[in-house]
Amino acid sequence: xxxxxxxxxxxxxxxxxxxxxxxxxxxxxxxxxxxxxxxxxxxxxxxxxxxxxxxxxxxxxxxxxxxxxxxxxxxxxxxxxxxxxxxxxxxxxxxxxxxxxxxxxxxxxxxxxxxxxxxxxxxxxxxxxxxxxxxxxxxxxxxxxxxxxxxxxxxxxxxxxxxxxxxxxxxxxxxxxxxxxxxxxxxxxxxxxxxxxxxxxxxxxxxxxxxxxxxxxxxxxx
Amino acid sequence: xxxxxxxxxxxxxxxxxxxxxxxxxxxxxxxxxxxxxxxxxxxxxxxxxxxxxxxxxxxxxxxxxxxxxxxxxxxxxxxxxxxxxxxxxxxxxxxxxxxxxxxxxxxxxxxxxxxxxxxxxxxxxxxxxxxxxxxxxxxxxxxxxxxxxxxxxxxxxxxxxxxxxxxxxxxxxxxxxxxxxxxxxxxxxxxxxxxxxxxxxxxxxxxxxxxxxxxxxxxxxxxxxxxxxxxxxxxxxxxxxxxxxxxxxxxxxxxxxxxxxxxxxxxxxxxxxxxxxxxxxxxxxxxxxxxxxxxxxxxxxxxxxxxxxxxxxxxxxxxxxxxxxxxxxxxxxxxxxxxxxxxxxxxxxxxxxxxxxxxxxxxxxxxxxxxxxxxxxxxxxxxxxxxxxxxxxxxxxxxxxxxxxxxxxxxxxxxxxxxx
Numbered sequence: 168x169x170x171x172x173x174x175x176x177x178x179x180x181x182x183x184x185x186x187x188x189x190x191x192x193x194x195x196x197x198x199x200x201x202x203x204x205x206x207x208x209x210x211x212x213x214x215x216x217x218x219x220x221x222x223x224x225x226x227x228x229x230x231x232x233x234x235x236x237x238x239x240x241x242x243x244x245x246x247x248x249x250x251x252x253x254x255x256x257x258x259x260x261x262x263x264x265x266x267x268x269x270x271x272x273x274x275x276x277x278x279x280x281x282x283x284x285x286x287x288x289x290x291x292x293x294x295x296x297x298x299x300x301x302x303x304x305x306x307x308x309x310x311x312x313x314x315x316x317x318x319x320x321x322x323x324x325x326x327x328x329x330x331x332x333x334x335x336x337x338x339x340x341x342x343x344x345x346x347x348x349x350x351x352x353x354x355x356x357x358x359x360x361x362x363x364x365x366x367x368x369x370x371x372x373x374x375x376x377x378x379x380x381x382x383x384x385x386x387x388x389x
Numbered sequence: 390x391x392x393x394x395x396x397x398x399x400x401x402x403x404x405x406x407x408x409x410x411x412x413x414x415x416x417x418x419x420x421x422x423x424x425x426x427x428x429x430x431x432x433x434x435x436x437x438x439x440x441x442x443x444x445x446x447x448x449x450x451x452x453x454x455x456x457x458x459x460x461x462x463x464x465x466x467x468x469x470x471x472x473x474x475x476x477x478x479x480x481x482x483x484x485x486x487x488x489x490x491x492x493x494x495x496x497x498x499x500x501x502x503x504x505x506x507x508x509x510x511x512x513x514x515x516x517x518x519x520x521x522x523x524x525x526x527x528x529x530x531x532x533x534x535x536x537x538x539x540x541x542x543x544x545x546x547x548x549x550x551x552x553x554x555x556x557x558x559x560x561x562x563x564x565x566x567x568x569x570x571x572x573x574x575x576x577x578x579x580x581x582x583x584x585x586x587x588x589x590x591x592x593x594x595x596x597x598x599x600x601x602x603x604x605x606x607x608x609x610x611x612x613x614x615x616x617x618x619x620x621x622x623x624x625x626x627x628x629x630x631x632x633x634x635x636x637x638x639x640x641x642x643x644x645x646x647x648x649x650x651x652x653x654x655x656x657x658x659x660x661x662x663x664x665x666x667x668x669x670x671x672x673x674x675x676x677x678x679x680x681x682x683x684x685x686x687x688x689x690x691x692x693x694x695x696x697x698x699x700x701x702x703x704x705x706x707x708x709x710x711x712x713x714x715x716x717x718x719x720x721x722x723x724x725x726x727x728x729x730x731x732x733x734x735x736x737x738x739x740x741x742x743x744x745x746x747x748x749x750x751x752x753x754x755x756x757x758x759x760x761x762x763x764x765x766x767x768x769x770x771x772x773x774x775x776x777x778x779x780x781x782x783x784x785x786x787x788x789x790x791x792x793x794x795x796x797x798x799x800x801x802x803x804x805x806x807x808x809x
Contacts, residue, residue: 215739217739
């Protein structure tokens, strides 16, 4: 039962550390940091002709990211995360588990979030919730020799593409203001993303990716 | 001096590792491998043109499938996928055609060896025994001076025809294929070869023939059925075949016991050959396919429920002995074609198959000089309709699509084993 007290103490310390923090209506801020994007994959089965339960999984990836935020009111913000895209390996799963990477792809989630920030604009600790939309764009998708070996051995290279999607995203986060200009932003998002991979052989693979991100960034208020 | 010794030893072992290491996966269409070539042993399932001569070649046949310029055996697909030299048959020829065929205008060719070619697989080959379906060995035995149980040449020919289509295939046993390779390469593998082996189905066929011949003689003893029983037992490779010259009620069970022992011996022989003639000679990547479920082929189905059950038991006897013998051997990857084939039969749509019971090759087409046989079957001699996604070309051999499914499953297992 000691923990709640120490958390309270830390919060108290933070709230007394400074004053006149400002993220009030009309303010613009930007942050840079790192984002880890981790898909939570539920793979469908590759359509016929294929080994039953031919599935795939996608690994996580971390990239430097940024965000631009605009306070519409003292509590409502619009946030646009910025990034250069995440590199992912698509690996065999299910009946083809163990074959390694069958494709590589880059994913660029273009997201627009509305946030509700609790507490007063000058509070040191401002938790927030957000919701918005993500346009998931897949590019530079390349099948490996393994993909060809499994789908068309000895034949022309099998290529594939993933369908771009516009999907909802929700967010939980918190701002810790160091002073009137600098702050730390940490947040978690969940995006409800399903996509379909289409192979040049005509086969398709539905995948629920439902990626979550964890972002930590240092921000500056203009 | 001691330091030098260590250094030399270390350098030598580094060389060995470099020489035998596998490659990593590339992003190109082919797998980036350390394999220098494909070496294939086996039977018709791996044969890429041993008998592609004379009339067979003239009609556009040569492989045991629905032949066409683009039809490939699974070993050819794997060679292309692994970017190793295109395989070629180590021996060609059809030198022992029966007079009944040659008089009908069927042309063969003398046997030729190609010592730089690495596909040794021949249609009808057994593991050790030379008496194979449609083989010259069977034919020569009957047509020669030693027709067992007496009889004339004509009767011998008809017995040969009933023991298997009389074609006079060389059907060099797998053990001989392996020895020929060693001769061709100076006695040792380089450890850079991917070796493929599928064999044993013809041992099952000849043992089934033996059982059937004995059962026929028991059911209706006559000079020809008794002669057939003795020949069937001889060709199966059983000891004391002459005991079936006086068939009794217990002869069938005796024959069945002999058949099970024989297919298990074939599997044991194959394991021994793999150990002594392949692994012990330096091969490090040997992929062995077990027998597909022969009872599910059109041939197996044609035997009726009881015959199919016996076929399946013989197949399983071979496979279990093979698996036990290869278990734990370093450098060997056993691929379960039996279970995979059953999966394809059970879920044809999943595999893109439109038919898993009917042969694509017509048994009546005038365009096929060996009507029904896939060796001379082409797109011009298939049954009506789209047979491109049939599993079977004839009663036992896959269509090109069937071979592609085998290649896909093989590559999956090769890659999963890190052999890529």
